[in-house]
Amino acid sequence: MAAIRRSPQTECDPLAPRRSKTMSKSPDFQFELMRPELWDGKMYVGSWIAAKSSIPISDKATGETIGTMADASADEMAAACNQAKAIAPSWAAVAPSERAIILRRAAELLVKYREEAVYWLVREAGSSRYKSNFEIDVTRDYFVHAADLLSEPWSTVVKDDAETLSYYERRPLGVVGVIGPFNWPLVLALRAVAPALAGGNTVVLKPSSITPVSGGLLLARILEEAGLPAGVFSVVTARGGVGGALVRDPNIAMIGFTGSTAVGRDIGGAAGGELKRFSLELGGKNPFVVLADADIELAARASAFASFLHQGQICVAVGLHIVHESVAVAYSTRLAELAREMTIGDPWKETVQLGPIISEHERDRIHQLVQDAVAEGGKVLEGGTFEGPFYRPTVVTNLTPTSRLVTDEVFGPIAPIITFRDDAEGVRLANASKYGLAASVFGELNHAREVAKGVESGMVHLNDQTMKIDVNAPFGGVKQSGNASRIGTATDLDEFTTFRWMTEMKVIPSYTMPTE
Numbered sequence: 001m002a003a004i005r006r007s008p009q010t011e012c013d014p015l016a017p018r019r020s021k022t023m024s025k026s027p028d029f030q031f032e033l034m035r036p037e038l039w040d041g042k043m044y045v046g047s048w049i050a051a052k053s054s055i056p057i058s059d060k061a062t063g064e065t066i067g068t069m070a071d072a073s074a075d076e077m078a079a080a081c082n083q084a085k086a087i088a089p090s091w092a093a094v095a096p097s098e099r100a101i102i103l104r105r106a107a108e109l110l111v112k113y114r115e116e117a118v119y120w121l122v123r124e125a126g127s128s129r130y131k132s133n134f135e136i137d138v139t140r141d142y143f144v145h146a147a148d149l150l151s152e153p154w155s156t157v158v159k160d161d162a163e164t165l166s167y168y169e170r171r172p173l174g175v176v177g178v179i180g181p182f183n184w185p186l187v188l189a190l191r192a193v194a195p196a197l198a199g200g201n202t203v204v205l206k207p208s209s210i211t212p213v214s215g216g217l218l219l220a221r222i223l224e225e226a227g228l229p230a231g232v233f234s235v236v237t238a239r240g241g242v243g244g245a246l247v248r249d250p251n252i253a254m255i256g257f258t259g260s261t262a263v264g265r266d267i268g269g270a271a272g273g274e275l276k277r278f279s280l281e282l283g284g285k286n287p288f289v290v291l292a293d294a295d296i297e298l299a300a301r302a303s304a305f306a307s308f309l310h311q312g313q314i315c316v317a318v319g320l321h322i323v324h325e326s327v328a329v330a331y332s333t334r335l336a337e338l339a340r341e342m343t344i345g346d347p348w349k350e351t352v353q354l355g356p357i358i359s360e361h362e363r364d365r366i367h368q369l370v371q372d373a374v375a376e377g378g379k380v381l382e383g384g385t386f387e388g389p390f391y392r393p394t395v396v397t398n399l400t401p402t403s404r405l406v407t408d409e410v411f412g413p414i415a416p417i418i419t420f421r422d423d424a425e426g427v428r429l430a431n432a433s434k435y436g437l438a439a440s441v442f443g444e445l446n447h448a449r450e451v452a453k454g455v456e457s458g459m460v461h462l463n464d465q466t467m468k469i470d471v472n473a474p475f476g477g478v479k480q481s482g483n484a485s486r487i488g489t490a491t492d493l494d495e496f497t498t499f500r501w502m503t504e505m506k507v508i509p510s511y512t513m514p515t516e
Contacts, residue, residue, distance in 0.1 A: 029119055031116055031119075032113065032116070033109075033113040033116050033218075033221050033222070033225065034113075034116050034120070034213070034217075034218060034221060036067065038221070039213075039217050039220075039221065040067055040068050041054045041068040041069070041070055042070050043070040043072055043076070043080075043217075043234075043235055043236050043237050044217065044220035044224070044233075044234060044235040045076075045079070045080045045083060045231070045234045045235075045236065046083055046087075046230045046231040046234070047230060050070060051070035051071055051072045051073070051076055051237075051238075052073060052076070053070075053071045053073075054068045054069060054070050054071050055068070055069050055071050055209070055239070056068055056069070057069050057124060057212060057213065058124075059123045059124070059348070060123070060124065060125065060126035060355070060356045060357075060358055060359075060389060061123075061126060061345075061346035061347065061348065061349075061355060061356045061389060061390075062346065066123055066124065067124075067213060069209065069212040069213075069237045070237050070238075071209075071237070071238055071239060072236045072237060072238040072242055073238070073242065074241075074242055074245040076236065076238075077204075077206070077236050077238065077242050077245045077246055077249070078245065078249060080204050080234045080236045081175060081177075081204055081246070081249040081251040081252060082251060083231050083234070084175045084202040084203070084204050084231065084232075084234055084251065085174065085175050085202070085251035086231075087202055087229070087231040087232060088172070088174050088175055088201070088202045090229070091172075091200060091201075091202055091229065091232045092171070092172045092200040092201075094200070094229075096150040096154060096198075096200075097150065099147075099150055099197065099198055099200070100147040100148075100150040100151070100198070101147075102223070102226050102227050102228050103143050103144075103146050103147040103150075103194060103197065103198060103226075104143070104144065104147045105226040105227060106143050106222050106223055106225075106226040106228075107140045107143035107144050107147070109222050109225050109226055110136060110139060110140050110143065110222055111136075111140055113222070114133070114136055116218075117132070117136050117186065117214070117218060118132045118133065118136070120211075120213045120214040120218060121135060121136075121185075121186060121214045122347050122348050122355075123348050124185075124210075124211050124212075124213055124214050125182065125183070125185055125210075125211045125214050125215075125358075126310075126311070126347070126355040126356040126357070126358055126389075127310060127347065127355060128310070128347045128352060128353060128354070128355055129347060129351070130353075131309060131310050135184055135186055135187050136186065138187050138469055138471070139186050139187040139190050141471045142187065142190050142191050142194050142471050143190065143194055144471075145194070145195075145471040145472065145492070146194035146195045146197070146198040146492070147198065149195065149198055149490065149492055149493050150198055152490065152493070154169060154170050155167050155168065155169040155170065156168055156169075158501075162506065162507070163505065163506055163507045164503060164504070164505055164506065165503065165504040165506065166501070166502070166503045166504075167501075167502055167503075168499045168500060168501045168502065169499065169500055169502060170199075170493065170497050170498075170499060171200070171497060171498055171499065171500050172199050172200035172201045172496075172497055172498075173199070173201055173253040173254050173277065173496060173497060173498055174201060174202070174251075174253040175201065175202050175203070175204060175251050175252050175253055176192070176196040176201045176202070176203050176204075176252070176253065176254045176255075176256060176496060177203075177204050177205075177206070177246045177247065177249070177252040177254070177255045177256070178192045178193055178196070178203060178204070178205045178206070178255075178256045178257075179205075179206050179243050179246065179247075179255065179256070179257045179258070179259065179267070180205065180206070180207045180208055180215045180216065180258060181208055181215075181258045181259045182208040182210040182211045182215065182313075182358055183310065183313045183314055183315070183358070183411075184310075184314065185207060185208060185211040185214045185215030185216075186214050186215065186218065186219070188215075188258045188281075189205055189207060189215050189216060189219060189258075190219060191258075191475075191487050192256035192258075192279070192487065192496075193205060193219065193233070195487075195492040195493060195495065195496050196254075196256070196496040197223075197228070197232065197233065198492075198493065198496075199493050199496040199497040200497070201253075201254075201496060201497075202231070202232050202233070202234075203232070203233050203234070204234045204236060204246060204252070205219070205233070205234065205235050205236070206235075206236050206237070206238060206242065206243050206246050207235065207237060209237065209238065209239045209240065210358060210359070212237040216235040216237060217235055217237065219233075219235070220233065220234075220235040243267075244270070247267055247270045247271055248270060248274065250274075252276065253276060253277065254276060254277040254278065254279070254496065255267060255271045255276060255277075255278045255279070256278070256279045257278070257279070257280050257281070258281045258282075258315075259282065260282065260283055260409075261282040261283040261409075261434075261435070261480045261481070264280040264282040264482075267280065268280055268483060278483065279482075279483070279487075279495060280482045280483045281315070281475070281476060281477070281481075281482050281487065282315075282435075282437075282477070282480060282481050282482050283315060283409040283411075283435055283437070283480070283481060284315050284316055284317075284319060284409065284435045284436075284437030284438055284477060284481050285319035285320055285407075285408075285409055285433040285434075285435040285437075286306075286316055286317060286318050286319040286320070286435070286437055286438045286439060286440075286457075286466045287318075287319070287320050287321075287322050287429070287430040287433070287439050287440075287455070287457075288302075288303045288306070288307075288318040288320070288321050288322065288439070288440045288442070288465075288466065289322045289323075289426050289427075289430055289439070289440065289441045289442065289443075289451065289455070290303075290321065290322070290323040290324060290327060290331055290442045290443070291324055291423070291426070291441065291442060291443030291444070291447055291448060291451065292324040292326050292327060292443070293443045293444040293447055294324075294327065294442040294443045294444075295442070295463075296327055296330050296331050296334060297334065298442075298463070299331065299442040300331055300334040300335045300338060301338065302440070302442070302463075302464060302465040303318050303321060303335060303415070303440075303465065304335055304338040304339060304342075304393075304415075305465050305467075306318040306440075306465035306466045306467045307321075307393070307413065307414075307415040308339065308342060308353075308354060308393040308413045308415075309467065310354075310355075311354050311355060311356070311357055311358075311391065311412060311413045312410065312411060312412045312413040312414060313357070313358060313411050313412065314467060315437060315481075316437060316438040316459075316466050316467045316468075317411075317466065317467065318415065318440070318465070318466050319409060319410065319416075319433075319435075320406060320416055320418065320429075320430075320433070321335070321415055321416065321417040321418070322418055322419075322420055322426055322429050322430055323417055323418070323419050323420070324419065324420060324421075324426070325419040325420065325421055328397075328417070328419045331417075332381060332395060332397050332417050333381070335381075335395050335415060335417070336381040336382035336395045337382075339382040339383055339392075339393035339394065339395050339415070340382050342354055342393050344390045344391075344392065344393075345390060354390070354393060354413060355390075356388075356389035356390055357386075357389050357390070357391050357412065359389075360389065362411070362412070363386060363389060363391055363412075365412075366391060366410060366411075366412035366413075366414065367384075367386060367391070369404050369405055369408070369410055369412075369414070370384050370394060370396065370405070370414060372403070372404060373396055373399060373403045373404070373405045373416070374396075376399075376400050376403055377398055377399075377400065378396050378397070378398050378399050378400075378403060378405070379396065379397050379398040380394060380395070380396050381395040381396070381397060382394060382395045383395060383413070383414075384396070391412060391413055392413070393413040393415070394413060394414045394415065395415045395417065396414065396415070396416050396417065397417045399416055399417070399418055401418075401432075403416070406418060407433070409435065423450075423451050426451065427451060427454040427455060430455050430456075430457075431454070431455065431456045433479075434479055434480045435477065435479055435480055435481045436456045436457045436458060436477050436478035436479035436480075436481050437457065437458055437459065437476075437477035437481035437482070438457060438458070438459045438460070438461070438466040438467075438477070439452075439455050439457040439459070439460045439461070439466065440460070440461045440462070440463075440464060440465060440466045441455065441460065441461075441462055441463075442462075442463055443463075445462060445463065448462045448463060449462060456478060456479065457477065457478065458474075458475075458476050458477035458478050458481065458482070459474075459475065459476075459477070472490075474486035474487075474491075475487045
């Protein structure tokens with residue numbers, strides 16, 4: 001299988017200083033795939049149907065209403081799960097090669113309708129066009145990856161002799177429920193949906209109510225156009241409480257969730273109580289360790305990219321800069337300069353590097369964390385201000401060990417910096433977090449490799465930023481960043497299927513009950 005690797009920093013340089021410029025955007029964007037009359041105010045459950053109630057979908061930069069989301073009830077979720085259960089056997093019977101054809105066709109359609117996907121990722125999710133196009137490319141790769149997995153053998157022979165044929169065969173779980181996040185809504189939903197479909201499961205997806213189109217309805221239209229049979233993939237849009245109905249539904253065999261650790265803990269408890277399989281990809285603090293022998297310019301540029309891309313609203317964004325005291329001033333000064341040069345604004349109307357924070361509530365939460373840190377003695381080198389939904393990229397130093405900027409996942413464009421005296425202290429600070437998703441270590445390569453051995457993280461990148469992705473590499477964390485499940489690699493099918501052992505007796509044995 002050919003490796004598909006993408007590194008957002010190496011495909012272009014979104015940190016290069018530039019001025020914001022107005023883009024020519026027609027107010028009457030022409031849709032083909034996502035014509036509003038097909039989906040607006042509807043959910044996809046075998047066909048496009050209206051729910052009993054609906055809520056508006058907003059442009060995150062302006063607050064403008066750009067669509068309507070069906071707000072399904074728990075009963076409507078239950079109906080979708082019932083239908084998925086009824087259809088599951090027929091989809092499981094479809095040959096793997098036929099499933100692969102549909103997934104590859106979906107990948108092609110995503111590229112064909114790229115501009116429509118960009119529209120929704122920019123306006124609904126507040127993404128820059130750079131981030132939107134990168135997300136689309138990785139989503140396409142996950143479609144192809146899932147199709148590639150279907151070239152693997154579906155059964156394995158254990159024994160085949162004159163008397164016995166013994167083998168085990170891969171089987172779908174049944175119905176997989178997926179709950180997606182708002183931040184990278186397209187790829188983080190598809191990353192579970194695609195291998196689940198490849199494994200012969202039917203899927204019920206509940207996207208975030210903040211991004212119902214880019215996180216779900218867009219995928220429904222793509223898979224519908226790709227020829228996926230009706231009812232195999234359902235998208236039920238609803239506010240958060242209905243996600244619990246999906247988790248608890250007796251038809252659901254497995255739950256895949258990407259989101260906060262607090263919600264993931266509740267989902268894991270509910271699913272575990274029903275003895276269901278569950279895959280949790282949760283939060284991260286993601287330390288960025290800068291050693292004394294690091295290239296400060298390259299380290300600062302890498303960390304600025306991974307701290308501020310998509311306004312820091314990424315589970316693998318750099319959450320804490322841990323810098324050797326001998327280079328701390330040079331590093332923090334350069335990082336502040338890079339932050340100061342960044343452009344911020346409405347990504348639909350302008351060419352900018354940062355867009356809006358996803359909601360006013362989140363913006364205020366982020367700002368309160370910065371204000372609290374300053375009250376405790378923290379020093380803001382750059383940023384710390386906002387205008388409307390736009391929060392400036394912010395660099396903060398002189399932090400106490402108990403500052404929430406140091407201990408908590410901020411999920412905003414904030415770069416907290418602390419220092420260390422020796423490698424042992426640097427590793428201790430990197431491991432002090434309750435999270436363990438991603439980490440980076442910058443320094444002379446052999447030195448960085450030795451330090452990385454002590455870092456407790458599901459993914460560690462040497463002399464690079466934390467937001468790397470490869471659809472053929474395992475993605476997941478340790479500690480409170482997840483339950484050690486992995487998306488990526490050839491084991492994706494193992495995540496969403498099970499095995500059944502079969503024996504066939506060529507010579508039928510004659511059994512007698514032994515007496516001793």
